[in-house]
Amino acid sequence: MRNEQDRNDSVKKLKSIHASLKTYCTNPNGRHFAAYGGRGATICPEWMDKNGNSRFADWALDNGYEPRLNLMRRDKTLPYSPANCCFADRKTVHRNKATVRPVHFKGVKTSLGEAIESFLPSYDNVVYTRVRLRIDAGWSITDAVTKPPKSTM
Known part of the structure; x- marks a missing residue:
């Protein structure tokens, strides 16, 4: 039932x-x-x-x-x-949304989220925003995703 x-x-x-x-x-x-x-x-x-x-x-x-x-x-x-x-x-x-801009990371066309996730399996919105800002500032996708943030200490 x-x-x-x-x-x-x-x-x-x-x-x-x-x-x-x-x-x-x-x-x-x-x-x-x-x-x-x-x-x-x-x-x-x-x-x-x-x-x-x-x-x-x-x-x-x-x-x-x-x-x-x-x-x-x-x-x-x-x-x-x-x-x-x-x-x-x-x-x-x-x-898969129409508004998602594809990126090329390690020779593969993918979403930015998937590119970040392939390098950092558990990332958050802070990481996503940092990577997005780096790309907007002219960084390569690879550098934006793989370079660690500068230490503030």
């Missing part, structure tokens, strides 16, 4: 996510439209028709939906669709 209740709770949450997604992508008066529909984000016809919310919920439950995860388009140039979407943690979604 508990599993059925969990599923019903998930379906209810997913239908809410679907409704929000439709608003983000299709309502020019919506609060988030500029970041979604205003940038060209669309939703596949399968998720837009009268049964779209149920289809979306079924797809999500079959494809890794967990309440702690967020919906993410793998390719920002393609619509929200079963073939282009997945569920990912907040950090992964953030690094």
Whole structure:
């Protein structure tokens, strides 16, 4: 009985996510439209028709939906669709945002956060800000990430 209740709770949450997604992508008066529909984000016809919310919920439950995860388009140039979407943690979604500027670190195109994390596995916002300021001041990506901060003592 508990599993059925969990599923019903998930379906209810997913239908809410679907409704929000439709608003983000299709309502020019919506609060988030500029970041979604205003940038060209669309939703596949399968998720837009009268049964779209149920289809979306079924797809999500079959494809890794967990309440702690967020919906993410793998390719920002393609619509929200079963073939282009997945569920990912907040950090992964953030690094996939259209506003994230890619950097080249050790010969690989990556996000700045991933570059820092490859050198310092547990970093914080202070480290990120320091590296970002160094890059803005003209430092190379490699130096900005790998050089230790000057001691203040």
